[in-house]
Amino acid sequence: MTTDILTVADLKKYFVIGHSGILKREPITVKAVDGISFGVREGETFGLVGESGSGKSTVAYTTIGMYRPTEGSISFRGRSLFDGNKERPLAIKKEIQIVFQDPGSSLNPRRSIKQILELPLQVHRQDENRLEQVVRLLEMVELPPDYMQKYPQMLGGGEKQMVAIARALATDPSFIILDEPTSALDVSIQAKIINLLIRLQNEFHLSYLFITHDLSLMRNVASRVAIMYLGKICEVAEAAEFFRNPYHPYTRMLLSSIPVISEEEEKLKPKKIISTGEIPSPVNVPTGCSFHLRCPAKLNVCSEVDPVMVEIEGQTGLARHTVRCHLYGQAG
Amino acid sequence: MRFEMGTSPLLEIKDLHVHFDVYGGTLRVLDGVNFTVHSGQKVGLVGETGCGKTTTMKSILRILPMPPARIPRGEIYFKGQDVLKMGEGELRQVRSEGISMIFQDPTAALNPVFTIGQQLGAVVKYSMEGKKLSKKEIRERAIIPLKEVALPDPERMLDSYPIQLSGGMRQRVCIAMALVASRELLIADEPGTSLDVTIEDQILRLLHRLVEEKNVSVILITHTLGVVRETTDRVYVMYAGNMVEMAATEELFAQPLHPYTRGLMDAVPRLTGGGIADGIPGRIPDYLNPPPGCRFHPRCPRAMEICRQEKPSFYGKRSGVSDNHEVACFLYRDSE
Amino acid sequence: MSIIGLVTVLLIVFLAVFAPLVATHPKHASAFVDFANASSPPCRIYPFGTDVVGRDILSRIFFGFRFSLVMGVVVLALVVPPGVTLGLVAGYNQGTWLDTAIMRITDIFLAVPPLVLALAMCSVLTPNLFNAMIAVSLMWWPWYTRLVYGLASTLRNEFFVSSAEAIGASKAHIIFREILPNCISPIFTKMSLDVGWVILIGSSLSFVGLGVQPPRPGLGTMVADGARYLPDQWWISVFPALAIVVVVLGFNLLGDGLRDMFAAEEG
Numbered sequence: 001m002t003t004d005i006l007t008v009a010d011l012k013k014y015f016v017i018g019h020s021g022i023l024k025r026e027p028i029t030v031k032a033v034d035g036i037s038f039g040v041r042e043g044e045t046f047g048l049v050g051e052s053g054s055g056k057s058t059v060a061y062t063t064i065g066m067y068r069p070t071e072g073s074i075s076f077r078g079r080s081l082f083d084g085n086k087e088r089p090l091a092i093k094k095e096i097q098i099v100f101q102d103p104g105s106s107l108n109p110r111r112s113i114k115q116i117l118e119l120p121l122q123v124h125r126q127d128e129n130r131l132e133q134v135v136r137l138l139e140m141v142e143l144p145p146d147y148m149q150k151y152p153q154m155l156g157g158g159e160k161q162m163v164a165i166a167r168a169l170a171t172d173p174s175f176i177i178l179d180e181p182t183s184a185l186d187v188s189i190q191a192k193i194i195n196l197l198i199r200l201q202n203e204f205h206l207s208y209l210f211i212t213h214d215l216s217l218m219r220n221v222a223s224r225v226a227i228m229y230l231g232k233i234c235e236v237a238e239a240a241e242f243f244r245n246p247y248h249p250y251t252r253m254l255l256s257s258i259p260v261i262s263e264e265e266e267k268l269k270p271k272k273i274i275s276t277g278e279i280p281s282p283v284n285v286p287t288g289c290s291f292h293l294r295c296p297a298k299l300n301v302c303s304e305v306d307p308v309m310v311e312i313e314g315q316t317g318l319a320r321h322t323v324r325c326h327l328y329g330q331a332g
Numbered sequence: 333m334r335f336e337m338g339t340s341p342l343l344e345i346k347d348l349h350v351h352f353d354v355y356g357g358t359l360r361v362l363d364g365v366n367f368t369v370h371s372g373q374k375v376g377l378v379g380e381t382g383c384g385k386t387t388t389m390k391s392i393l394r395i396l397p398m399p400p401a402r403i404p405r406g407e408i409y410f411k412g413q414d415v416l417k418m419g420e421g422e423l424r425q426v427r428s429e430g431i432s433m434i435f436q437d438p439t440a441a442l443n444p445v446f447t448i449g450q451q452l453g454a455v456v457k458y459s460m461e462g463k464k465l466s467k468k469e470i471r472e473r474a475i476i477p478l479k480e481v482a483l484p485d486p487e488r489m490l491d492s493y494p495i496q497l498s499g500g501m502r503q504r505v506c507i508a509m510a511l512v513a514s515r516e517l518l519i520a521d522e523p524g525t526s527l528d529v530t531i532e533d534q535i536l537r538l539l540h541r542l543v544e545e546k547n548v549s550v551i552l553i554t555h556t557l558g559v560v561r562e563t564t565d566r567v568y569v570m571y572a573g574n575m576v577e578m579a580a581t582e583e584l585f586a587q588p589l590h591p592y593t594r595g596l597m598d599a600v601p602r603l604t605g606g607g608i609a610d611g612i613p614g615r616i617p618d619y620l621n622p623p624p625g626c627r628f629h630p631r632c633p634r635a636m637e638i639c640r641q642e643k644p645s646f647y648g649k650r651s652g653v654s655d656n657h658e659v660a661c662f663l664y665r666d667s668e
Numbered sequence: 669m670s671i672i673g674l675v676t677v678l679l680i681v682f683l684a685v686f687a688p689l690v691a692t693h694p695k696h697a698s699a700f701v702d703f704a705n706a707s708s709p710p711c712r713i714y715p716f717g718t719d720v721v722g723r724d725i726l727s728r729i730f731f732g733f734r735f736s737l738v739m740g741v742v743v744l745a746l747v748v749p750p751g752v753t754l755g756l757v758a759g760y761n762q763g764t765w766l767d768t769a770i771m772r773i774t775d776i777f778l779a780v781p782p783l784v785l786a787l788a789m790c791s792v793l794t795p796n797l798f799n800a801m802i803a804v805s806l807m808w809w810p811w812y813t814r815l816v817y818g819l820a821s822t823l824r825n826e827f828f829v830s831s832a833e834a835i836g837a838s839k840a841h842i843i844f845r846e847i848l849p850n851c852i853s854p855i856f857t858k859m860s861l862d863v864g865w866v867i868l869i870g871s872s873l874s875f876v877g878l879g880v881q882p883p884r885p886g887l888g889t890m891v892a893d894g895a896r897y898l899p900d901q902w903w904i905s906v907f908p909a910l911a912i913v914v915v916v917l918g919f920n921l922l923g924d925g926l927r928d929m930f931a932a933e934e935g
Contacts, residue, residue, distance in 0.1 A: 064830070100827040253530055259536075268604065
């Protein structure tokens with residue numbers, strides 16, 4: 001039995017975006033993340049999938065420490081990441097790193113690749129030969145050593161992302177958050193980055209929290225997948241099981257919407273369900289199950305009661321498959 | 333959709349070259365593009381960032397900023413007339429009645445300070461060619477396309493500002509505007525790329541339905557192979573300012589020929605799993621100094637000596653599946 | 669145009685630095701009397717004429733450039749480091765009490781018209797060049813704080829700042845190594861534009877007698893001296909005034925050029 005390296009328990013993150021009224025000022029809040037729980041196992045890639053407004057990036061930013069949770073907790077190897085108002089200790093920062101979506105913004109245009117890669121070494125590894133380390137980091141991401149002297153704008157999008165990955169590796173972390181690391185890139189370049197990430201994971205025994213909106217990509221990288229919709233998780237399962245037997249109507253809608261390039265894939269897409277409706281604004285989340293306005297299998301109860309997570313026996317056997325939908329209530 | 337060989341095409345681009353004069357030299361972006369759309373066809377144009385897809389489409393409507401762009405060579409025939417040689421009046425007619433375009437970012441395509449009704453009304457007015465309409469009539473006519481794109485509560489929609497609508501709704505408004513006048517050709521430039529998957533699916537299905545109903549021809553520009561497969565009947569694959577392969581959609585996905593097309597297809601993650609191939613090494617060439625010969629040769633796993641020297645022309649391949657499958661690659665030189 | 673600015677600025681710097689060698693009558697730069705040639709209109713010996721005590725206007729203008737440039741350089745040297753640092757700190761800590769404190773104080777200084785405060789200060793203190801520089805500096809730093817605050821509060825949301833924070837880099841590193849380098853071009857542009865304005869204000873102070881003190885040849889002082897003899901002996905004040913125009917224009921053209929250059933580099 002593998003243990004969880006990262007545990008998210010009932011995490012909530014609300015943002016106050018303004019105030020209503022003039023005399024009695026009621027805060028207007030966005031429930032970006034509204035009570036989610038999951039665990040990432042040692043050495044696995046946990047995929048978090050969602051569309052815009054689902055709160056998947058908020059989960060990433062909270063985990064890395066850019067936000068504090070409104071409620072709930074995130075712990076790393078059993079140790080809480082938020083200890084009062086204290087700054088996160090360096091020892092934990094070293095273990096958890098992040099690769100952002102847009103390498104154009106995550107690499108400082110005024111700093112050379114060498115300077116960018118030296119920073120984590122300066123902070124975390126004082127004794128070693130830095131130049132050697134920088135060369136080794138570039139090697140790890142398959143870039144030639146002379147890239148040290150270059151500046152980000154001289155590199156292509158894929159190469160920039162490789163530098164961002166090298167920077168994340170520089171602290172010698174055990175857990176990396178990948179926030180849509182390839183969605184700004186072309187497919188032909190995406191493939192290389194993905195394979196690099198998989199290789200690095202095996203080589204350094206890394207655990208990934210992989211955030212994306214691309215289910216097809218998820219199928220190829222994740223060991224387990226969680227689907228988010230408007231700040232809540234609606235389904236979690238092992239990747240293989242998940243794509244064979246999606247339960248939640250939203251998951252099915254998502255799957256049926258994916259453009260695919262072969263007949264075999266076409267067969268995996270649920271046929272009976274087609275995408276309808278708009279994604280509601282997270283400021284104004286529908287009551288009950290937040291998906292009920294778009295749901296083709298809506299029951300009367302759906303508009304009133306928010307369903308809870310229930311475990312369903314996966315058809316592939318031992319795989320744990322949980323879903324949050326009234327269709328699979330206590331009776332199921 | 334079938335068409336008769338021999339009938340004159342709706343749109344025909346011949347040997348189009350587009351250059352951009354920039355500080356430090358000339359970017360030779362389009363390098364002899366050939367492209368044909370027949371009446372009633374749905375044509376996909378696939379290629380990655382910077383391959384020149386949008387430049388090609390902008391030159392059709394002559395909305396490229398000139399300078400820095402210039403067209404040293406090439407012809408673009410729309411219904412037999414060269415768009416590049418048209419005067420202002422004819423060009424306006426093509427833009428208002430013949431061809432319309434939908435852009436990737438619906439937010440940028442709509443003016444934030446006017447209501448949907450005002451913007452749609454303006455398009456209605458232009459399409460009437462001088463006929464005077466009362467405000468009420470314009471409103472009545474403007475509401476029709478809004479209903480066609482299945483926007484909820486079209487009456488209220490007319491008085492809304494773009495910012496009050498979601499991304500998907502804005503794109504629907506753009507489609508409505510594009511289809512006010514009965515156009516013959518619709519150019520959709522990545523119409524769903526800025527939207528979420530489930531919304532993109534809705535938009536593409538809407539586009540598909542309207543196009544069938546109104547019998548409009550479509551050019552769908554995208555970098556997603558899956559989108560092309562599901563919505564077009566003919567595909568052009570573009571790389572670094574050249575068309576590299578063209579075929580009936582089914583044929584192309586069953587049997588991609590060009591090494592670039594193959595590399596691209598292998599790199600697409602499949603819903604069936606099993607990992608992805610390593611993609612295509614290197615990156616798109618610098619248009620200031622594009623490689624000689626076939627522009628793909630520096631990245632091509634099967635490059636030969638001749639690829640470095642000569643630019644390949646199109647080699648045809650006839651198969652049982654469809655009419656013509658052509659590929660610009662020396663590997664298929666002898667398969668005629 | 670920016671080339672003209674650059675050439676003008678270089679020429680002024682050259683004339684100022686080598687004034688004792690370039691000027692035809694270096695002695696005229698201080699107390700000197702030659703009533704025989706007093707109030708001579710422009711001629712071959714005195715191209716810009718002489719003033720009421722017979723000093724060569726052209727030579728005095730060359731020396732006047734020295735005071736102007738010293739004014740510009742010293743004021744900016746006093747103003748830019750604290751102004752920029754405060755802007756960076758406030759911008760990086762946007763939304764906190766530190767931000768509020770710094771920016772409100774900045775606003776208070778911005779609310780007072782600079783020339784008026786400089787006038788007030790100089791009339792309270794002994795009127796001389798040094799105090800004029802102090803007064804102008806006190807008025808000038810908030811502009812840099814404002815400029816840099818705007819830049820820094822945007823840059824702090826860039827993901828490279830988040831990355832540095834995730835790595836555990838110090839605040840000083842983030843402020844001065846990550847954010848500051850991205851503010852350099854607008855700061856330089858503003859500095860080159862400001863040299864001209866500082867010189868103009870310095871000249872204004874001299875004009876009303878609160879800056880460079882006679883007999884030293886401040887450009888503003890010279891304009892003021894000659895003003896009494898207008899319009900008959902126009903050259904006494906018109907040429908120094910033109911010199912001010914040239915200096916200010918030169919630095920402004922240079923600043924515009926720098927801005928275009930940085931914009932091209934970024935685009």
